[in-house]
Amino acid sequence: MTLLAIEHVTMRFGGVTAVDNVSLEMAEGQLLGFIGPNGAGKTTLMRIITGVLRPQQGRVVFRGEDVTRWPIDRRIRAGMGLAQQIVRPLKSLNLTDNVALAVGSHRMASPLAALLHTGRSAERARARELLDLVGIGEAAQAMPGELPLGYLKRLEVARALALEPKLLLLDEPLAGLNQAEARAMADLIASLVGPEASGGRSVLLIEHNIREVARICPEIYVQDNGRRLLQGPTSQVMASPELRRAYLGGEAA
Amino acid sequence: MLFLDLTVQGLVQGAIYALIALGLTLVYGLLRILHVAHAALFTLGAYLGVIVTNQTGSFALALAVAMVVVGVIGVGVYRFAYKPLLDQPPLVALIASIGLFIASEEIFRLVFGPYGLSFTDPPLQTQVEILPGIFLSHARLMVVGIAVVFLGLLGWLSASTRTGIAWRATVADPDMARSFGIDVERVRYLNFFIGSALAAAAGVMVALLNNLVEPTMGAVPAYKALAIIVLGGLGSVRGTLVASLALGVIEAFGTIYIGHLLDRDAIAFAFLIIVLMVRPQGILARG
Amino acid sequence: MAYEIVLLTTMSIAILFALSLNVITGFCGQVSLGHAAFFGIGAYTAALLTKAGVPLALALLPAAAMAGAVGLLVGMASLRVRHDFLAITTMGVTFLFVGFVRKQDALGGEVGISGIPQAAFGRPGLLLLAIVCTVLFVLVALHIRRSWMGFAFDSIADDEDTARILGIDVKRFKLWAFVIGTAGAGVAGGLYAHHIRFIGPDSFGFVESVTVLAMVIIGGIGSIWGVALAAGLLSVMPLWFQFVDDYKLLLYGLLIFAAMRFAPDGIAGLARRIAARIALWRLPR
Ligand SMILES: Nc1ncnc2c1ncn2[C@@H]1O[C@H](COP(=O)(O)OP(=O)(O)OP(=O)(O)O)[C@@H](O)[C@H]1O
Numbered sequence A: 001m002t003l004l005a006i007e008h009v010t011m012r013f014g015g016v017t018a019v020d021n022v023s024l025e026m027a028e029g030q031l032l033g034f035i036g037p038n039g040a041g042k043t044t045l046m047r048i049i050t051g052v053l054r055p056q057q058g059r060v061v062f063r064g065e066d067v068t069r070w071p072i073d074r075r076i077r078a079g080m081g082l083a084q085q086i087v088r089p090l091k092s093l094n095l096t097d098n099v100a101l102a103v104g105s106h107r108m109a110s111p112l113a114a115l116l117h118t119g120r121s122a123e124r125a126r127a128r129e130l131l132d133l134v135g136i137g138e139a140a141q142a143m144p145g146e147l148p149l150g151y152l153k154r155l156e157v158a159r160a161l162a163l164e165p166k167l168l169l170l171d172e173p174l175a176g177l178n179q180a181e182a183r184a185m186a187d188l189i190a191s192l193v194g195p196e197a198s199g200g201r202s203v204l205l206i207e208h209n210i211r212e213v214a215r216i217c218p219e220i221y222v223q224d225n226g227r228r229l230l231q232g233p234t235s236q237v238m239a240s241p242e243l244r245r246a247y248l249g250g251e252a253a
Numbered sequence B: 001m002l003f004l005d006l007t008v009q010g011l012v013q014g015a016i017y018a019l020i021a022l023g024l025t026l027v028y029g030l031l032r033i034l035h036v037a038h039a040a041l042f043t044l045g046a047y048l049g050v051i052v053t054n055q056t057g058s059f060a061l062a063l064a065v066a067m068v069v070v071g072v073i074g075v076g077v078y079r080f081a082y083k084p085l086l087d088q089p090p091l092v093a094l095i096a097s098i099g100l101f102i103a104s105e106e107i108f109r110l111v112f113g114p115y116g117l118s119f120t121d122p123p124l125q126t127q128v129e130i131l132p133g134i135f136l137s138h139a140r141l142m143v144v145g146i147a148v149v150f151l152g153l154l155g156w157l158s159a160s161t162r163t164g165i166a167w168r169a170t171v172a173d174p175d176m177a178r179s180f181g182i183d184v185e186r187v188r189y190l191n192f193f194i195g196s197a198l199a200a201a202a203g204v205m206v207a208l209l210n211n212l213v214e215p216t217m218g219a220v221p222a223y224k225a226l227a228i229i230v231l232g233g234l235g236s237v238r239g240t241l242v243a244s245l246a247l248g249v250i251e252a253f254g255t256i257y258i259g260h261l262l263d264r265d266a267i268a269f270a271f272l273i274i275v276l277m278v279r280p281q282g283i284l285a286r287g
Numbered sequence C: 001m002a003y004e005i006v007l008l009t010t011m012s013i014a015i016l017f018a019l020s021l022n023v024i025t026g027f028c029g030q031v032s033l034g035h036a037a038f039f040g041i042g043a044y045t046a047a048l049l050t051k052a053g054v055p056l057a058l059a060l061l062p063a064a065a066m067a068g069a070v071g072l073l074v075g076m077a078s079l080r081v082r083h084d085f086l087a088i089t090t091m092g093v094t095f096l097f098v099g100f101v102r103k104q105d106a107l108g109g110e111v112g113i114s115g116i117p118q119a120a121f122g123r124p125g126l127l128l129l130a131i132v133c134t135v136l137f138v139l140v141a142l143h144i145r146r147s148w149m150g151f152a153f154d155s156i157a158d159d160e161d162t163a164r165i166l167g168i169d170v171k172r173f174k175l176w177a178f179v180i181g182t183a184g185a186g187v188a189g190g191l192y193a194h195h196i197r198f199i200g201p202d203s204f205g206f207v208e209s210v211t212v213l214a215m216v217i218i219g220g221i222g223s224i225w226g227v228a229l230a231a232g233l234l235s236v237m238p239l240w241f242q243f244v245d246d247y248k249l250l251l252y253g254l255l256i257f258a259a260m261r262f263a264p265d266g267i268a269g270l271a272r273r274i275a276a277r278i279a280l281w282r283l284p285r
C-alpha cells in the first residue's frame, strides 16, 4: 500500500528552484535511499514532506490524506518522524529528557491531557533504551551543549524513533560518524524496516555515504538540480552512467 | 484644510519620532538590544538644551553641547551597562535598561527639580504661513529641518565613508566584519555616540516645541520609539523612517476621529498591533 | 498588627501576580510586557461586581474569566509574532487597555473607581482570601511543572521549531499558558482592587507591567520559589524604603539594573551557584 505520495511538487527560493516538479511514492515497509549531490534539493524535499516548507505547487498525500496544508506537528502526530540534517537538540534538557519528550509525545496530543498526566519514569526508561540502541547510552545524562556532533546526530535519530513513526525521515544520519559507527547505524536503520519490524515501518534515507546506502537500501532515488534523475533497484542505479555524471559533473560526460 | 493641517502636524511629530527612533534602531541593528534607556538620554538632551540656552543665550550652542555631552554619555552607557550583558539572553539587557531608565528619571527629578524647566526667552516662536492658511512656527520648521539634515548626513555617512561601510558590515555580520580587520568595538562606540546625539537633538527640539522639560518627558517617547522600530522591521533604517512618519500622521488623524474611544498612545499601539497582525515582520523587514 | 496585615496582603497579591506571569514567560518562554492589563481587567471586573453587591470571593471568578478571555484573544494575536516583536506587541496591550479605560465613563474614565467595598471580615478577611488564592495558584504552578504540560512548555521555551518536530501543538499550548497566566492575574487584580479600594487607569500601566516582569526575572525565570521570593521582597520594598523617601524609586531602578548586571539568572540562579560552591567546598581534597 502507498504510504506517502508526493505529487508534482515545486519549491522556489527567489531565483533558485530547489525542487522542480518532483513526484515520488513510498510503499509501506519500504526502505528508500535518497541521494544526490550537494544542493540537489534533498533537504528541501524532506522539509516539504514534514511541512516545514509549503511548496508553491503540488501536493503531499500521507496515509491517504492530503496533508499539504497541515502544520508540522499534525503531520508528526499522524505518523512521521524526522531526524534533521542540522541538529536541533533542546539545549536546556539532557539527552534522556530530549528523547523522553518524544517518547511521551502522545501524552501531549492535547494540552488538557498533558496537564492531567504526571510521571515521566517510564518514558525516561524507554528513552535510555533508545539512546543505547543508537549507541550513545553512556551520554544519557549529558547536556547537548557538552557533546560533539556525532552524538547529536544520533540523538536526532533516537528522538525520531521515539515517536514510533510509520514513516521515518532521516537526513544524513551517518554524517559525523566514523566508519564503524556509520556501519552500526546503517544496520540499525535497515533493521527498522520490513514486515517483521513493528508495523511495517518505512524509511526515507538521505545520505552522502553512498556505500552504506547501497549496502542497505534495495531501491534508490536520485535527485539532481531539483529534478528526479533516476529511480530503481540499487544495482541498476549504481551501474548507471547518469549517476556518475551527476556526481562528477562535466568530467565524466 | 483640516486634512492638510493634520498631515503637516503629523509629519512634524513624525520627524521627532524619527530622530529618537533612529538611535534605537542603530543600537538594535548592532546589538539586538531594546535600549529603553535611550529615552533617558533624550530627556537629558532636553535639559541641557534649556539650561545652556538660558545661560548663554545661544540656542545653536546649546544644541551642540547637548548632542556632544549626551553622545559621550551614551557611549558610557554601552561600555558600563550593555557590554557586560552581551552574552546574556536579550531579555536581561531589556530589563537592565528599564531599571536604568527608572533610575535616571529619578536622578533628573533630584537634580533638576520635580517641576520642570522652561526657556526664559523661548527662541524661534514667530509663525510663518507655509501653505495658504497653514501656519507653522519657526521652531516647527526647525524641527523638520534638523531631522532632514541629520538623517541626510547619516545616510551619506553610511553610504559613502569608510566608517559607514565598516558600520554596515558590522551590522550585517560582526564575525565576518572582524575577520576583515574592522574594529567592531569602535563601530559600536561610534554607533552609541551618534544614536545618543540624535536622541539629544530630538530632546532639545521637543523642549523647544513645548517650552517645557520634565523628568518624565522621556517615558512616552521611549515606548513609542520601541513601537516604531518594531513597525519598521527592527533594525531597518528606512523602515524606521517610514514608520515614524506614518505613526505621526496616524496619531494626528486618530486623535481627531477616534479620540473619544482611545487616547493618543493607545491609537499608536492599536496601529502597531494591527500592522503586526498583517505583517508580523514589520512594514519593511530587514534584508 | 494592622500594618503587618497590609504588608502581608501586598506581598501575597504580588506573589500571585508574578507567579501568573511566570507561567507565560517562565514556563512557556513567551515574554509579556503587558501583564498589568490583565491585572487591571480583573480589578475593574471585581470592583464593579462588588459595588453591585456581589461578595468578593464570588466576584473573583468572573474577574479570572474576563482576564482569561481577553488573555485568550491577546494570545491568539501573539501567535503571529515572536521574540522582540512579541515583547513590543504585548507592551502595546497595556497602552491599549489604559487608553481604552481612560475614555470609558462607565469605568470611571480618568478618575477611576472609588468607594470599593471592603472584603468580608475586613482586612484580615482579605488577607486570608489572598493567601488562599496564592496558595492555590502555587499548587497549580507546581502541578504544571510536574505534568506533561510543563514538559511541553519546557520544549517550547527552549526551541519552538523543535517542539513542533516532536509533534507538540505549539499554538494550543501557548494559548493555555496565556489563559492560565492571565486568569491568575485577573484574580490578583480583583484582590488588589479591594486592598487599595480605589483604582484608576494609571494603576495598570506599563510601569506595573515592567515591575512584574522584573519580579519574574530577578526571581529567576521559571523558578516558582525564586519568583515568589522576589515578588514578596520587591513588592514591599517601596514601603521599606520609606526612610529614604526621596530616593526610593532611584534605589528601585538601580536595584533592578544591578540584579541584571550581577545575577542575570536571578535569585534561583544565584542559589544554584552558591549551592554548587558549597558542594565543591565540602568535597574531600
Ligand atoms: N531557506 C532557503 N532559502 C533560500 N535558498 C534555499 C533555502 N533552502 C535551500 N535553499 C537552496 O536550495 C537548494 C537546495 O538546497 P538543499 O538544502 O535542499 O540541498 P541538499 O540536497 O539537501 O544539499 P546537501 O547535500 O548539501 O544537504 C540550494 O541551492 C540551496 O541554496
Ligand SMILES: [Mg+2]
Pocket (backbone or CB within 6 Å): A042, A043, A044, A085, A171
Ligand atoms: Mg541537505
